[in-house]
Amino acid sequence: DIINGWAQGLSVNEVLDILNRAGIPCAKIRTVLEVLEDKNLMESGALKPLVHPTVGPMKELMSYENPIHFSSGKTDYDSPAPFLGQHNEEVYKALLGLDTEKLMELKREGVI
Secondary structure, three states: HHHHHHHHOOOHHHHHHHHOOOOOOOOOOOOHHHHHHOHHHHHHOOOOEEEOOOOOOEEEEEEOOOOOOOOOOOOOOOOOOOOOOHHHHHHHHHHHOOOOHHHHHHHHHOOO
16 A cells, blocks of 8 residues: 555656665566567567467467576477377377378278
């Protein structure tokens, strides 16, 4: 209540300016859209557009670079979540050992 009363009538920038001049750590809480449009985050590689498998690169599909880095191995997100069933054929073949002929048979029969 005290802070609300003090800040009422001030813009966000005015509040930030007053607090910064007083040496009080502070920052604006940004909306998701404001973060996605941050040029510094884009230029630094912290934000990058993902490539949609059917539409291509999209501003609406963004990935935030993982802040955890290892000496070997990737930690970033380089693709959006798969579509429902997108990897079924690989799973059927690699994990279940089904060949293409058996897959086609199961599809014809409506099993998969």
